Amino acid sequence: MEKRTLLKKFFGHSAFRGGQEALIDAILSGRDVLGVMPTGGGKSICYQIPALMLPGLTIVVSPLISLMKDQVAALTEAGVPAAFLNSSLSLEQLRETYAKTAREQYKLLYVAPERLENESFLSLISHVPVSLLAVDEAHCISQWGQDFRPSYLKIADFIAQLPTRPVVAAFTATATKQVRADIISQLGLRNPLLNITGFDRPNLYFAVQHPTSKLAATLQLVRERDGKAGIVYCNTRASVERVCEFLNDKGIAATRYHAGLSEEERHANQDDFRFDRKTVMVATNAFGMGIDKSNVSFVIHYNMPKSLEAYYQEAGRAGRDGSCGECILLYAPGDVQTARFLIQNGGNEDLSPDVQEHVREGELQRLRQMTGYCKTTDCLRGYILSYFGQSHPESCGCCGNCKTERRLQDVTVPAQMVLSCVYRIYEKLGYFVGKTMVLRVLRGSRDKRILELGLDQISTYNLMHEKRQELNALCDFLEADGYLRVNPEHSTLEPEERARDVLFRGKQLLMPVLASPEPAPKASQKGAKKQTASLPSGADDLFGVLRETRMQIAQRENVPAYIVCSNSTLLDMAEKAPETMDALLSVSGIGEVKACRYGEDFLSAIRNYQRGK
Numbered sequence: 001m002e003k004r005t006l007l008k009k010f011f012g013h014s015a016f017r018g019g020q021e022a023l024i025d026a027i028l029s030g031r032d033v034l035g036v037m038p039t040g041g042g043k044s045i046c047y048q049i050p051a052l053m054l055p056g057l058t059i060v061v062s063p064l065i066s067l068m069k070d071q072v073a074a075l076t077e078a079g080v081p082a083a084f085l086n087s088s089l090s091l092e093q094l095r096e097t098y099a100k101t102a103r104e105q106y107k108l109l110y111v112a113p114e115r116l117e118n119e120s121f122l123s124l125i126s127h128v129p130v131s132l133l134a135v136d137e138a139h140c141i142s143q144w145g146q147d148f149r150p151s152y153l154k155i156a157d158f159i160a161q162l163p164t165r166p167v168v169a170a171f172t173a174t175a176t177k178q179v180r181a182d183i184i185s186q187l188g189l190r191n192p193l194l195n196i197t198g199f200d201r202p203n204l205y206f207a208v209q210h211p212t213s214k215l216a217a218t219l220q221l222v223r224e225r226d227g228k229a230g231i232v233y234c235n236t237r238a239s240v241e242r243v244c245e246f247l248n249d250k251g252i253a254a255t256r257y258h259a260g261l262s263e264e265e266r267h268a269n270q271d272d273f274r275f276d277r278k279t280v281m282v283a284t285n286a287f288g289m290g291i292d293k294s295n296v297s298f299v300i301h302y303n304m305p306k307s308l309e310a311y312y313q314e315a316g317r318a319g320r321d322g323s324c325g326e327c328i329l330l331y332a333p334g335d336v337q338t339a340r341f342l343i344q345n346g347g348n349e350d351l352s353p354d355v356q357e358h359v360r361e362g363e364l365q366r367l368r369q370m371t372g373y374c375k376t377t378d379c380l381r382g383y384i385l386s387y388f389g390q391s392h393p394e395s396c397g398c399c400g401n402c403k404t405e406r407r408l409q410d411v412t413v414p415a416q417m418v419l420s421c422v423y424r425i426y427e428k429l430g431y432f433v434g435k436t437m438v439l440r441v442l443r444g445s446r447d448k449r450i451l452e453l454g455l456d457q458i459s460t461y462n463l464m465h466e467k468r469q470e471l472n473a474l475c476d477f478l479e480a481d482g483y484l485r486v487n488p489e490h491s492t493l494e495p496e497e498r499a500r501d502v503l504f505r506g507k508q509l510l511m512p513v514l515a516s517p518e519p520a521p522k523a524s525q526k527g528a529k530k531q532t533a534s535l536p537s538g539a540d541d542l543f544g545v546l547r548e549t550r551m552q553i554a555q556r557e558n559v560p561a562y563i564v565c566s567n568s569t570l571l572d573m574a575e576k577a578p579e580t581m582d583a584l585l586s587v588s589g590i591g592e593v594k595a596c597r598y599g600e601d602f603l604s605a606i607r608n609y610q611r612g613k
Contacts, residue, residue: 003028006052007045010078012569012591017042019197024049027132027167032192034138034183035171038201039316043171044071047134050169051108052080056129057101059166060110061155062136063147066270068110070293073563075108079593084110085121088267098124113140113151116158130166133159135187138170139309142182143359147310156188173316174199174309177389199312199388203319206380207400208329208373210469214302215246217330221300222252222280225326228297229273232282233314235303235338243302244282257283274560276551285314294321294562300328304335304374306343307366308387311373321566328400331374333435333472337491339367364488371486375476377401377512406512412502414464414474415509417442419483419499421460428458432492439471477511542609543574549605553598564598565589577606 003024007013016024020042023035027050037043051058062068068084075082083097083106101109101124115121133155135141141152159165170183170192184192211217218232232247234240237258247254255269255278272278274293285305299318305311311329319325343363373383381396395402421442426432440447441455444462455461464471475493478484483499486492501507547561547570554561569589578584584599585592 003049006049009592010080012589012594019195020046023195026193027169028053030167032167032189033169034189034192034194036175036196037173038199039173040320041197047169050132054131056131057106058108058132058134059130060108060134060136061113062110063140072110073559077563078591081106082108085115086112101128113155116154122161126163130162133166133168135170137172138183139172139175139179141186142179148359153186174313199385199390203322203324205326205398208331210331214330218243218300218302219250221328225298229295230280230298231296231317232280232300232302234284237284239302240282240284247280252280253278254280254282257281276561294566298326302330304331304339304370306339306363308370308373308384311370312384321568323567336371372480375480377406405515407515408510409513411474411511412509415478415502417460417463418474419495419503422493422495424458424460425455429453432494434491435475435493438493542577543570545605545609546570546573549601553601579606
């Protein structure tokens with residue numbers, strides 16, 4: 001069957017997205033590929049269509065159970081024979097999956113990288129023709145990637161043990177040039193087609209807030225998005241517990257996910273979120289990699305992640321179906337210390353000390369880039385795209401920074417005071433100190449440690465009386481513009497060479513400051529109305545009817561609502577209001593299998609709605 005026919009029949013789309021067809025054609029011609037596509041850009045189609053066209057089995061290496069479950073559930077609903085092998089299966093289920101694989105009843109089999117070392121699996125696959133090996137989240141193979149997993153290094157060994165080498169296709173949403181080179185090398189890709197479709201997610205709104213109370217800010221953000229599905233990411237288990245309890249106490253339907261919970265509770269809580277019984281998931285980054293829940297409307301980062309790759313991947317859980325999504329990061333200086341502690345006290349015991357140090361060095365470098373994102377006053381989207389090496393306009397016009405009106409303020413004199421204080425402390429002590437102590441000296445603190453060190457005797461003591469928040473902002477500006485730096489090893493605030501331009505060479509500094517109080521991040525809420533703004537009069541009411549119909553189908557079939565169809569499919573259906581099966585097939589996301597299964601439910605709902613108008 002021709003690729004476009006398969007695309008419509010099983011996935012309900014009439015045309016491929018950018019980059020998909022080139023990758024599919026390369027795979028079908030027998031060429032290895034590396035596809036770098038943004039989250040929601042349709043990576044899975046690039047190996048699922050070839051899997052349906054090639055003889056034999058396609059093995060998909062995937063890192064997390066949540067990814068496998070969602071992908072296989074969606075494929076099964078679309079009529080594609082697929083299965084997964086992971087620790088969530090009972091012994092009986094495992095045996096059944098092995099037996100069906102041996103009988104070549106599946107076209108796609110999802111496995112964790114650890115499974116590739118299993119002797120029984122190797123024995124099974126040695127007797128099954130494998131045409132394609134797809135590696136999802138391929139950045140996990142790189143020691144310079146944000147989520148390095150040593151188990152991914154075993155994939156090349158597995159390929160070498162197969163009776164016949166299959167085509168190898170690697171996919172990721174977040175990979176710098178260095179990580180892309182690592183993927184090609186570590187997987188042993190042969191003359192691969194490298195297709196980078198871009199990193200931009202135009203449907204996402206990015207914002208960074210610096211709240212005095214993160215709990216209060218989180219509650220406000222969640223309440224403003226009442227009824228919408230969202231994720232709140234925290235960097236520790238304790239934070240997850242505290243935030244989830246706080247939201248529940250305030251009447252929010254929230255649940256939690258972290259590695260400290262039992263496997264049973266993690267699965268139950270994840271299902272509550274997937275089936276929309278709970279609208280908010282509070283979680284560590286252990287939750288969500290590759291999760292296919294398409295109706296996530298917002299992602300709040302309660303803490304700053306350790307890297308831009310991790311942030312962009314986690315933020316990318318929002319708006320996967322193309323609808324508008326919001327990505328809001330709540331930043332506090334303490335986040336940097338916490339992230340640095342996690343990096344310096346982490347490490348994988350399976351790696352040699354030299355390799356661990358190499359990995360840690362890369363993580364600290366990425367942390368500096370992530371901190372810069374939180375402190376910049378430039379376009380946030382542009383900052384992300386620059387990091388991944390993609391050109392962009394100076395302003396996107398729709399992120400939190402671009403929508404915030406700022407004016408330039410001459411901060412030369414206060415900057416000289418800060419820089420001078422850093423030097424004076426060094427002259428007094430013979431070493432640099434952290435930003436907190438510098439600010440305490442400038443504000444005349446009577447802290448015991450400051451008095452013991454004699455820092456109340458230096459010329460810059462009690463020199464400034466600005467609010468702590470204003471001084472923090474000034475230090476962030478000086479750091480972002482290269483006048484100060486934070487030593488990654490000791491967390492000390494140290495001057496860069498450019499500091500002398502301000503202190504001794506008459507350099508003027510103009511700092512962007514808010515022209516008015518920072519607005520609440522409602523820009524994307526306005527943008528979210530675009531989901532229904534273009535619909536014909538009354539179609540937004542039909543959209544509500546169709547959502548209810550989808551929920552009834554989901555409950556009947558015992559699957560999450562987004563597995564039945566996405567919000568963007570319902571929006572297209574509401575706009576077109578099909579009244580026949582043929583017309584229903586023109587709706588994006590409705591293929592022949594879903595039309596046969598659910599078509600009459602939707603058509604009946606549309607007819608009843610039309611009669612009741």
